[in-house]
Amino acid sequence: MCGIVGYIGNNNAKTIVMDGLRRLEYRGYDSAGVSLFNPDTNGFELIKKKGRIVNLEAALPGYSTPIAIGHTRWATHGKVSQENAHPHVSASGRFTIVHNGVIDNHMELRKRYLEHVEFKSQTDSEVIVELIDLFSKNLSTDSAIRKTLSALEGSYALLVMDNTDPFTMYGAKHKSPLLLGKGEEGMVIGSDMMALIDVADNYLALDDETLVRMDTKNFTLYNIDGDVLPYKLSKLEVDEIDSDKGEFDHFMLKEIHEQPAVLRRIIGEYFNETHIRIDDALIHSIASRDRIYILAAGTSMHAGLVGKTLIEKLTDIPVEVHVASEFAYDPPKLTANPQFIMISQSGETADLRACLMNLKKDAHPTLTLTNVKTSTLAREADHFLQLFAGPEIAVASTKAYTAQIAVLAILGYALSAQSFDLKRELSEVAIAMEDFLSKSNSIESDVKTLLTKRNAFYIGRGLDNKVCMEAALKLKEISYIQTEGFAAGELKHGTIALIEEDTPVIAIIANEKTAENTRSNLSEVESRGAKTYTIALESVAHDDDDIVLNNVSPLLSPLITVIPTQLIAYYAALHRDLDIDKPRNLAKSVTVE
Numbered sequence: 037m038c039g040i041v042g043y044i045g046n047n048n049a050k051t052i053v054m055d056g057l058r059r060l061e062y063r064g065y066d067s068a069g070v071s072l073f074n075p076d077t078n079g080f081e082l083i084k085k086k087g088r089i090v091n092l093e094a095a096l097p098g099y100s101t102p103i104a105i106g107h108t109r110w111a112t113h114g115k116v117s118q119e120n121a122h123p124h125v126s127a128s129g130r131f132t133i134v135h136n137g138v139i140d141n142h143m144e145l146r147k148r149y150l151e152h153v154e155f156k157s158q159t160d161s162e163v164i165v166e167l168i169d170l171f172s173k174n175l176s177t178d179s180a181i182r183k184t185l186s187a188l189e190g191s192y193a194l195l196v197m198d199n200t201d202p203f204t205m206y207g208a209k210h211k212s213p214l215l216l217g218k219g220e221e222g223m224v225i226g227s228d229m230m231a232l233i234d235v236a237d238n239y240l241a242l243d244d245e246t247l248v249r250m251d252t253k254n255f256t257l258y259n260i261d262g263d264v265l266p267y268k269l270s271k272l273e274v275d276e277i278d279s280d281k282g283e284f285d286h287f288m289l290k291e292i293h294e295q296p297a298v299l300r301r302i303i304g305e306y307f308n309e310t311h312i313r314i315d316d317a318l319i320h321s322i323a324s325r326d327r328i329y330i331l332a333a334g335t336s337m338h339a340g341l342v343g344k345t346l347i348e349k350l351t352d353i354p355v356e357v358h359v360a361s362e363f364a365y366d367p368p369k370l371t372a373n374p375q376f377i378m379i380s381q382s383g384e385t386a387d388l389r390a391c392l393m394n395l396k397k398d399a400h401p402t403l404t405l406t407n408v409k410t411s412t413l414a415r416e417a418d419h420f421l422q423l424f425a426g427p428e429i430a431v432a433s434t435k436a437y438t439a440q441i442a443v444l445a446i447l448g449y450a451l452s453a454q455s456f457d458l459k460r461e462l463s464e465v466a467i468a469m470e471d472f473l474s475k476s477n478s479i480e481s482d483v484k485t486l487l488t489k490r491n492a493f494y495i496g497r498g499l500d501n502k503v504c505m506e507a508a509l510k511l512k513e514i515s516y517i518q519t520e521g522f523a524a525g526e527l528k529h530g531t532i533a534l535i536e537e538d539t540p541v542i543a544i545i546a547n548e549k550t551a552e553n554t555r556s557n558l559s560e561v562e563s564r565g566a567k568t569y570t571i572a573l574e575s576v577a578h579d580d581d582d583i584v585l586n587n588v589s590p591l592l593s594p595l596i597t598v599i600p601t602q603l604i605a606y607y608a609a610l611h612r613d614l615d616i617d618k619p620r621n622l623a624k625s626v627t628v629e
């Protein structure tokens with residue numbers, strides 16, 4: 037989703053901002069722009085382009101500059117167009133801004149203050165720059181920005197430049213992430229840690245309703261009333277940024293193949309000889325709760341569904357899983373003593389943050405499972421557990437999903453009586469993953485003949501059904517084939533009406549208790565013309581199954597059965613010649629509600 041980068045310092049801000057924008061590309065965007073200080077004219081120059089960053093790059097001027105801001109936009113208000121791309125400049129030409137987030141009351145603000153203004157874009161963001169301009173007629177820039185922020189409802193991460201004082205840059209944040217980095221040669225500010233690397237040695241994650249004023253050497257932090265705030269910088273330690281696809285054509289394929297190594301890293305991080313490395317106090321506290329509520333979105337929610345089964349099988353604690361965007365505004369009746377677990381690869385998902393803010397207000401205990409230890413949800417929850425999946429660049433999540441399940445299994449194990457060897461069982465899964473990935477070549481050609489229609493189904497029962505939901509999401513998000521993940525036994529209660537000649541139906545069969553029932557459901561759809569495909573664990577496999585996976589502990593089977601489904605999605609998109617790592621309309625980090 038939208039990305040922000042700004043730089044002020046002794047080095048070339050144009051290069052730094054463009055490098056930062058490129059590193060944020062993985063988040064998903066549809067247009068990009070920069071505003072650069074032009075030393076020849078002593079003013080700011082605006083360049084924006086629809087589409088990819090390469091379009092913007094081609095239009096950049098040759099000069100070096102000490103100050104620049106840049107933005108990648110993922111459209112929320114107003115179509116994808118050059119006018120709606122950021123930065124936005126006030127009608128007078130004095131102020132320039134970039135904005136992430138959504139201003140909920142932008143219509144009211146237009147009516148109340150800005151009827152005289154002819155807006156150039158359809159965005160909510162343009163209201164911000166016009167308000168700052170308006171208020172600056174009677175106030176200092178600093179006070180005009182603060183007055184503007186007080187009027188805004190919604191979320192923002194914001195950078196502001198004033199062409200009457202070009203060597204000062206302002207940043208402000210509420211609900212959308214903004215991080216400030218300080219290096220030897222200048223200040224860098226961005227919406228993601230990735231934007232800060234190579235420039236900053238230390239960083240500060242801004243709190244809500246804080247502002248920062250930067251010059252080339254230093255910065256001041258203050259609140260919306262103008263009071264100067266103390267701060268403590270942290271050392272910038274970004275996980276090794278692996279932006280190289282290596283031998284693979286796409287990050288998604290690389291990340292699928294990284295899963296055995298990720299699992300081994302998780303085992304190494306969470307187990308020592310005698311003990312699990314999760315804070316004992318946290319385990320005791322969760323163990324004393326009467327219910328766990330897992331909150332998440334998309335793929336992470338699907339990992340949560342698997343986690344529910346794992347924790348309920350290993351402990352006596354009941355678990356509910358909720359879609360964050362629903363829970364935030366329509367929560368269920370809670371038990372007396374709940375524990376909340378938020379699962380998020382990015383740690384920035386706005387729907388989850390909305391939940392967290394409500395939970396904190398009511399002093400409920402919160403734990404975040406995230407891949408990004410510096411993320412908002414990691415910082416703001418009472419506790420966090422890291423996924424150790426390494427940076428996930430492809431928009432479609434693969435290795436984070438299996439990492440989430442592995443960490444949930446370890447958490448469940450830590451909460452349980454521990455009568456089995458989870459470390460060994462997880463190691464066996466890593467071997468099974470590796471074994472399958474080394475001989476998975478047939479999927480590429482299978483997919484060509486199997487997925488010939490606009491729609492498809494995954495069916496399974498129990499944990500297999502939960503993997504089916506994730507498998508369906510993966511296939512639809514990158515191949516655009518409309519896919520449903522369905523409880524195999526439920527299909528006949530209506531949805532079977534959609535089965536016609538050659539409709540692809542893929543079954544996941546790992547569960548001994550229900551394997552034959554699922555096979556009966558496959559026969560039902562075959563009788564109606566469906567083209568079927570089976571992914572089975574060796575223990576329940578038939579000779580004619582299409583994919584047979586090494587046996588693993590039944591509870592951990594989602595970690596292995598999901599892998600072929602990730603490859604099916606990958607090759608389906610590849611055959612259609614689609615943008616696999618950056619599917620249309622999607623963003624890696626969904627920072628608007």
Ligand code: F6R
Nearest residue numbers: 334335336380381382385432433
């Ligand atoms: C799908 C995918 C999304 C995310 C969802 C939540 O491949 O990646 O469904 O899982 O947007 O994101 P996080 O996990 O960052 O909270």
